[in-house]
Amino acid sequence: MSTQTLDRTTTTAGPTWRRVCSVDDLEVERGRAALVDHAQIALFLLSDGTVRATCNRDPYSSAYVISRGIVGSREDAPTIASPMYKQVFDLRTGSCLDTQGKDPARLRTWQARRSDGDVYLLWGRAS
Amino acid sequence: MSATRVVVVGAGMVAHRFLESLLSRAETPLDVVLLGEEDRHPYDRVGLSRFFAGDDAEAMTLERSVLDDARVRFVAGDPVESIDRGAHLVVTRSGERIGYDRLILATGSSAARPPIDGADLPGVFVYRTLDDVQQLREHVEGMSRQIERPLRGCVIGGGLLGLEAAGALQGLGAEATVIQSSDRLMSAQLDLPAGESLRRLIEQRGITVRTGARTTRLVAGPAGAVIGLEFTDGTAEPADLVVLTVGVRPRDEIARAAGLDCGDRGGVEIDATCRTSDPAVMAIGEVASFENLCVGLVAPGYAMAEVAATRLLGGEAIFGGYDLSTKLKLSGVDVASFGDAFATTPGALDVVYSDPVGGVHKKLVLSDDATTLLGGMLVGDASAYGALRPLVGSVLGADPAAFLLPEGGVTAPTGELPDEAVVCSCAGVTAGGIRQAVHEQGCEDVASIKTCTRAGATCGSCVLMVKGLVSAELTSMGRTVSSALCEHFDMPRRQLFDAVRVSGLGTFSAIIERFGRGRGCDTCKPVLASILSTLTGAHVLDGEIATLQDTNDHVMANMQKDGTYSVVPRMPGGEVTPEGLIVIGEIARDFGLYTKLTGGQRIDMFGARLEELPLIWQRLVDAGFESGQAYGKSLRTVKSCVGTAWCRYGVLDSTAMAVRLELRYRGLRAPHKLKIGVSGCARECAEARGKDAGIIATAQGWNLYAGGNGGATPRHAELLAEGLDDEALVRIIDRFFMYYIRTADKLQRTAPWLEDLDGGIDGLREVVMEDSLGICEDLDAAMDLHVEHYEDEWAATLADPVKLKRFESFVNAPTTADPSLAYTPSRGQARPASTEERRSGEVLIAGTRLEVRR
Numbered sequence: 015m016s017t018q019t020l021d022r023t024t025t026t027a028g029p030t031w032r033r034v035c036s037v038d039d040l041e042v043e044r045g046r047a048a049l050v051d052h053a054q055i056a057l058f059l060l061s062d063g064t065v066r067a068t069c070n071r072d073p074y075s076s077a078y079v080i081s082r083g084i085v086g087s088r089e090d091a092p093t094i095a096s097p098m099y100k101q102v103f104d105l106r107t108g109s110c111l112d113t114q115g116k117d118p119a120r121l122r123t124w125q126a127r128r129s130d131g132d133v134y135l136l137w138g139r140a141s
Numbered sequence: 142m143s144a145t146r147v148v149v150v151g152a153g154m155v156a157h158r159f160l161e162s163l164l165s166r167a168e169t170p171l172d173v174v175l176l177g178e179e180d181r182h183p184y185d186r187v188g189l190s191r192f193f194a195g196d197d198a199e200a201m202t203l204e205r206s207v208l209d210d211a212r213v214r215f216v217a218g219d220p221v222e223s224i225d226r227g228a229h230l231v232v233t234r235s236g237e238r239i240g241y242d243r244l245i246l247a248t249g250s251s252a253a254r255p256p257i258d259g260a261d262l263p264g265v266f267v268y269r270t271l272d273d274v275q276q277l278r279e280h281v282e283g284m285s286r287q288i289e290r291p292l293r294g295c296v297i298g299g300g301l302l303g304l305e306a307a308g309a310l311q312g313l314g315a316e317a318t319v320i321q322s323s324d325r326l327m328s329a330q331l332d333l334p335a336g337e338s339l340r341r342l343i344e345q346r347g348i349t350v351r352t353g354a355r356t357t358r359l360v361a362g363p364a365g366a367v368i369g370l371e372f373t374d375g376t377a378e379p380a381d382l383v384v385l386t387v388g389v390r391p392r393d394e395i396a397r398a399a400g401l402d403c404g405d406r407g408g409v410e411i412d413a414t415c416r417t418s419d420p421a422v423m424a425i426g427e428v429a430s431f432e433n434l435c436v437g438l439v440a441p442g443y444a445m446a447e448v449a450a451t452r453l454l455g456g457e458a459i460f461g462g463y464d465l466s467t468k469l470k471l472s473g474v475d476v477a478s479f480g481d482a483f484a485t486t487p488g489a490l491d492v493v494y495s496d497p498v499g500g501v502h503k504k505l506v507l508s509d510d511a512t513t514l515l516g517g518m519l520v521g522d523a524s525a526y527g528a529l530r531p532l533v534g535s536v537l538g539a540d541p542a543a544f545l546l547p548e549g550g551v552t553a554p555t556g557e558l559p560d561e562a563v564v565c566s567c568a569g570v571t572a573g574g575i576r577q578a579v580h581e582q583g584c585e586d587v588a589s590i591k592t593c594t595r596a597g598a599t600c601g602s603c604v605l606m607v608k609g610l611v612s613a614e615l616t617s618m619g620r621t622v623s624s625a626l627c628e629h630f631d632m633p634r635r636q637l638f639d640a641v642r643v644s645g646l647g648t649f650s651a652i653i654e655r656f657g658r659g660r661g662c663d664t665c666k667p668v669l670a671s672i673l674s675t676l677t678g679a680h681v682l683d684g685e686i687a688t689l690q691d692t693n694d695h696v697m698a699n700m701q702k703d704g705t706y707s708v709v710p711r712m713p714g715g716e717v718t719p720e721g722l723i724v725i726g727e728i729a730r731d732f733g734l735y736t737k738l739t740g741g742q743r744i745d746m747f748g749a750r751l752e753e754l755p756l757i758w759q760r761l762v763d764a765g766f767e768s769g770q771a772y773g774k775s776l777r778t779v780k781s782c783v784g785t786a787w788c789r790y791g792v793l794d795s796t797a798m799a800v801r802l803e804l805r806y807r808g809l810r811a812p813h814k815l816k817i818g819v820s821g822c823a824r825e826c827a828e829a830r831g832k833d834a835g836i837i838a839t840a841q842g843w844n845l846y847a848g849g850n851g852g853a854t855p856r857h858a859e860l861l862a863e864g865l866d867d868e869a870l871v872r873i874i875d876r877f878f879m880y881y882i883r884t885a886d887k888l889q890r891t892a893p894w895l896e897d898l899d900g901g902i903d904g905l906r907e908v909v910m911e912d913s914l915g916i917c918e919d920l921d922a923a924m925d926l927h928v929e930h931y932e933d934e935w936a937a938t939l940a941d942p943v944k945l946k947r948f949e950s951f952v953n954a955p956t957t958a959d960p961s962l963a964y965t966p967s968r969g970q971a972r973p974a975s976t977e978e979r980r981s982g983e984v985l986i987a988g989t990r991l992e993v994r995r
């Protein structure tokens with residue numbers, strides 16, 4: 015929960031691709047939560063087949079619910095709307111596109127890719 | 142490229158803004174270390190007094206994700222003790238040595254303690270940090286337990302902060318006295334007449350004010366704690382506690398020791414680029430002294446933060462000087478001062494409006510030709526503050542008196558606002574900047590302006606101005622306010638309903654391809670889910686329809702603040718058997734759920750995790766229950782009294798009717814929630830007229846009322862039909878509901894829908910009883926389809942492994958509980974733990990399986 019212990023070793027150890035689940039476990043335009051080490055990740059399979067990964071924690075409510083929001087789009091950006099207070103985030107960058115009048119906050123994002131029917135995360139570093 | 146090493150000293154508001162700005166814009170690698178003295182995440186100091194209004198420390202925390210950035214290391218509770226400018230490093234209290242390429246000092250100020258005897262006695266507090274207010278509250282609570290009478294609190298210092306502190310003491314139940322050494326309150330912002338007006342307002346609020354009172358010492362009692370104050374004139378004032386708000390001192394000690402140039406009155410000297418006398422070191426916020434002045438306001442600090450971030454990234458930016466405008470945050474006391482409030486500009490003129498009876502005193506300062514606004518003071522009615530502050534420096538364009546008179550209709554004259562007028566001083570956004578955002582970035586509302594320009598996102602006092610500017614600009618561009626559902630569909634809900642119905646399209650992808658654009662959003666997707674449910678009767682989790690649902694509909698339970706859900710078993714008409722009650726009790730006990738009765742005559746069980754929901758439903762289904770829609774835009778409950786079955790006064794069997802109606806309309810999706818009430822006689826015990834459909838029994842039959850609403854804008858339902866038998870009643874409700882479902886706007890409840898409807902209640906009567914539109918057959922058929930297709934959504938989910946997969950907590954750990962959940966016992970049950978409770982680690986119950994048995 016604490017943000018004070020962002021571990022430096024994670025930046026220096028270098029990221030590696032880590033398998034999380036199979037693509038079939040995901041549903042188009044609806045998120046699923048995943049547990050990687052002790053981190054809660056939200057995974058999204060978009061209608062064009064891309065997989066996106068963000069932190070599952072909603073920065074506005076501190077609840078781990080991002081995977082349970084509605085996937086959509088804003089102009090070119092694929093988006094996720096938090097189910098708690100409806101803030102909308104860009105799934106590519108994690109930046110908040112509609113803060114509902116709150117201060118801007120960001121979702122952490124990870125690089126995700128699919129390969130041979132499996133979903134991989136570039137793990138060890140958040141972009 | 143090697144990363145630029147940035148060290149930021151002080152983790153306050155300005156440091157936080159600096160990092161947010163820096164990190165979101167940097168394109169080259171950064172390695173940032175933030176060192177804070179306070180042992181916590183940066184928080185909203187401006188909102189500190191909210192602590193006494195019940196906000197906990199977590200609620201005041203500034204956006205955490207800024208420091209969650211992988212480029213930042215944040216160390217709390219380890220202050221910097223020295224700077225070695227030669228070696229380019231800082232040394233912290235714990236002995237860590239951290240090298241920098243660029244050093245940012247954002248150490249803020251500390252509260253001053255006046256050099257008088259007793260200023261550090263127990264019971265004497267300052268008012269600057271969360272620790273300060275926590276200690277103050279603990280002290281007051283501790284003393285209140287020992288002393289029978291209300292506590293007496295004295296605040297020394299009658300400025301903005303002192304008045305806020307006095308309000309906080311009152312909030313804690315103490316009597317508050319403000320001691321001010323000068324002749325008036327808020328002497329930095331107000332002249333004597335304005336100060337006098339303020340004094341009356343403060344006294345009306347029950348706060349005692351002593352002006353011209355110089356404290357000579359604080360007196361200790363037998364226990365060593367403060368018991369009173371003594372003044373130069375020999376008088377004394379008793380006090381159980383004292384709060385010192387006599388000013389702040391810039392925290393320039395490490396800078397001074399490192400030989401950086403500091404101002405005569407304290408503070409690290411900076412130039413307009415925020416650079417100190419060492420080119421590698423910048424200072425921002427309250428610690429920075431610009432033109433030999435430090436200012437205790439956050440807006441100039443934020444402006445410096447933006448300048449420093451831009452400069453660090455190689456850009457050009459200049460700090461343009463201080464805006465000293467302020468507004469007091471004390472409820473019920475409206476005071477603001479802005480611009481050259483004291484008329485120091487040569488030749489400046491005053492225009493004053495004073496109404497001592499009404500407690501209002503307003504002054505505008507104008508240029509010598511009485512055309513240009515220079516500043517002003519507003520006491521008792523500061524409603525014009527938002528409109529006037531941005532006009533400082535520009536031509537008023539109207540009789541100044543018009544801005545001062547009460548009810549003067551000080552509608553913000555946004556049309557004429559010059560482009561260079563600053564509308565949002567927190568973010569430094571001008572009227573021109575907002576107009577440009579409308580023209581060039583396509584902003585059409587306040588929300589998009591906030592996102593694009595940040596205007597209105599900090600203190601919010603300019604939001605009305607922004608709104609006015611946006612609509613004026615849109616109008617000038619010949620635009621009208623759009624009735625589009627959202628950016629994906631240009632038509633309103635009603636038209637979309639018809640489009641879907643006529644086209645016969647049954648999937649979201651097909652509908653958006655034909656009638657819209659993009660991939661939808663959290664506005665249009667649930668609307669389409671609802672429309673499709675009415676038209677096709679499909680299960681909420683069938684195929685693509687599932688992805689359209691709001692979270693509550695998606696998991697068929699009601700999300701709570703910690704991300705767990707509440708489950709409300711359906712109890713038609715509020716009837717439940719003793720066996721049923723026992724089963725519910727057992728389920729709640731076995732899953733550790735908090736239970737409470739709802740306003741709709743049901744039992745709510747809170748704290749169920751996603752992966753527990755199917756297990757709970759299975760238990761309910763096995764016992765003959767189904768879960769219920771205590772969520773979603775659908776029929777919620779049918780509330781009833783006990784009626785003729787038991788009641789001595791009952792005229793008709795209201796409970797039986799309630800059960801029938803609930804079973805008929807359960808699961809019906811609508812533009813908004815629907816509620817029904819059935820009363821068995823005119824005593825109206827079911828409060829039916831506060832519902833969307835209210836039914837009241839009379840000797841002649843049922844009376845049906847439509848369009849009632851509880852909640853924030855209560856409205857009584859209006860009589861639609863009288864003396865109905867059971868069958869006629871049901872048919873009319875069918876038509877009323879279905880007509881509403883087809884024609885209402887998004888999120889429009891029946892009350893505003895009825896107000897908008899042609900002819901109102903009479904118009905509705907013509908449609909549903911006289912078939913004036915010839916659609917009744919259609920409406921009846923639509924409702925019959927709903928009734929026919931109804932299935933227990935929960936039982937159907939349990940029987941379908943594909944749907945059940947959605948209830949796995951983690952895709953790769955399907956039964957692992959959300960590890961972040963934590964609970965605290967409260968009155969024999971569990972509730973989510975607050976952040977404070979989590980931090981202290983006390984009284985925590987892990988989320989896995991609750992053991993709150995007594």
Ligand SMILES: Cc1cc2nc3c(=O)[nH]c(=O)nc-3n(C[C@H](O)[C@H](O)[C@H](O)COP(=O)(O)OP(=O)(O)OC[C@H]3O[C@@H](n4cnc5c(N)ncnc54)[C@H](O)[C@@H]3O)c2cc1C
Binds near residue numbers: 155177269442
């Ligand atoms: C009750 C209250 C109400 C207020 N209301 C308003 C208002 O309505 N409007 C307004 O404009 N302003 C208001 N203010 C003032 C506003 O809070 C400040 O202007 C603002 O917080 C300044 O931000 P800063 O980052 O410069 O300093 P701060 O927020 O004080 O942060 C500086 C931080 O640096 C830390 N620090 C100091 N030395 C070191 C060191 N050597 N090493 C590491 N860390 C160090 C301090 O502990 C502190 O946490 C209010 C203040 C208070 C107390």
